[in-house]
Amino acid sequence: MQWMESLRPTGDGAVDGPASDPEIIASAETEIGAPATAWAVEAAAEIVRQVDEDFRLAGTPGMMTGTEREGCEASLLTTLIGLHRGTAAADIVAPRGAQENVRLSVRQGVPIGSVLRTVWACHTRVQDALLAVIEHEVPADRMVAEVRELNAALFSYVNSYVSDLMHGYEDELSLWHGRLPAERLRVLTAILDGEEPGADAERILGIRLGRHHLVALAWPATSGHIPDREAARQRFGTDAAQALGAAGFLTVEYQGTTLFWWGFNTRPHPSVANVLRAVPRADWIHLAAGRPGSGLAGLRDSHFEAQQAARVARLSPRQKFWDYDDAGMLALLIADPQGAARFVQVQLGGLLGTDQKLTDVRDTLRHFLLAGSSRLAAAQALHLATNTVAYRVKRAAELLGRPISENPAVTLAALEMAHAFPHLMDAPALGQ
Known part of the structure; x- marks a missing residue:
């Protein structure tokens, strides 16, 4: 099949790198050459796009896991390698990317008919x-x-792939409805405790541990009965995976929370928290997210940061979504609740209270300090006139009994604490 030597990417498609396992890319480049490999990567992306469009136009369920491109690309590369070598169909095995797509289909409730x-x-x-x-x-x-x-x-070849994938689907289905949830919890707990994962960890989890990760923790806003609770969590996990561009995701009941774990083939943008915040979810779901990280260390870091954000979220009535960038400092300050209450009450003094005028003065001063003492920036953030900002900042100084320029970082920290945790303003502090 000498025509394979002519395979070259056109460069017309916007393909952000291969979706497949680096091992199969390296194998393909060695066997059929880098140009043919690049052609397959480009072709697979376009094929999946076309098939997805066909399914949408026909109103037919099809692309559901978000990892179909990886499965198609890995299968196409395996096919080209097989054609180049003259491999018999009996010796062709469905590649890892396709098998993992099938396993993810089971976990997301995609029927075998849709997979095939x-x-x-x-x-x-x-x-x-x-x-x-x-x-x-x-x-x-x-x-x-x-x-x-x-x-x-x-x-x-495709008959061999289908046979392998059907067996894989049946095996995963048996695991999923049997011991798999407990096995996943065991493996995840061991990893987060600092242990090295076993050889079967990735198969059990369905996520590549050496790549990139994002962890969020979720819990209900109410202790009452929540209808379709599991379906709502699964729907959110799936929608978030698509919005984030994740290769897969996992939900695990862990230490009284639902742990959402999204895995990525390529490094996600640091601002993924903004994307996650915008994903629709049931109103009862409170969410705390870490930052994305790479490898096992990145997974553990993302989980730790999600825990820190959750500590703030459980104490603050201000919002139902917290990420580590917003919550990191507050988590440190609230680690000692009595000390935090003392700090807020000592630093804010005359600004304490629930009166609306006092609340407005505190909030204006907080925005003023956040803006580097810029009245204009604070006014724009609060949709106020600059004169109003100036008056409230002056009034804050009078109530505090000190110039605003005196220890502004300390004052801002206290204001942030009072804003996130209003109860600190009247909580009993040590020594009172």
């Missing part, structure tokens, strides 16, 4: 893409023979 519909739709598009190359590259006198050889090989 996607496999065959992608196979048809792959066949069309390769036939187009043959039509362009192969002389007319060899065209029929090449087409027959390719069709026979592709048909036998």
Whole structure:
């Protein structure tokens, strides 16, 4: 099949790198060359896009896990390697990316019919893409023979893939409804405790541990009965995975909370918390998120940060979503609640109280200090006139009994604490 030497990416598609395991990319580049590998990466992305569009237009359930591109790309690369080597269908195995997509389908409740519909739709598009190359590259006198050889090989290969994937689906289904949740909790607990994962950890978890991770903790706002609780959490996890561009996700009941764990093939942007905040979720779900991290250390860091944000979220009535960037300092300050109450009450003095005028003065002063003592920036943030800001800052200084420029960082810390935890303003402090 000399026509394979002509495979080159067009560069027309906006493909942000391969979706497959680096091992299969390296293997493909060694076997069929870097240009053909790049062509497969580009082609798979376009094929998945086309199939997704076809399903949407037909109103047919199809692309549901968000990892179909990885499965298609890995299968296409495996196919090209097999064609290049002349590998018999009996020796072709569904690649890891396709198998993991199937396992994720089980965990997300995707029926086997939808999985196979996607496999065959992608196979048809792959066949069309390769036939187009043959039509362009192969002389007319060899065209029929090449087409027959390719069709026979592709048909036998996809049958092998389907057989492997169906067995994988059945195995995962059995695990998922059996001991798998307990096994996942065991593995996750060991990892977060600092232990090295076992050889089967990734298979059990369904997430690549060496890549990138984001952890969030969720809990209900009420202790009462919540209908369809599990469905709401699963829907949020799925929607968030799609919005974040995650390769997969996992939910685990851990230490009284639901742990959401999203895995990524490429490093996510540090501002993913803003994307996560915007994902719709049931009103009863309180959420605290860490920052994304890489490898096992990054996973542990993201979980620790989510715990710190959760500490703030459980004590603050201000909002139902906290991320570590917003909560990190507050978590430190609230670690000693009595000390925090003393700090707030000593530093704010005459600004304490629930009166609306006092609340407005505190909030204006907080924005003023956050803005680097800029009246204009504070006014814009609060939608006030600059004269109003100036008056309230002056009034704050009078009530505090000291210039605002005196220890502004300490004053701001106390204001942030009072804003996030209003109860500190009247909580009994040590020594009172």
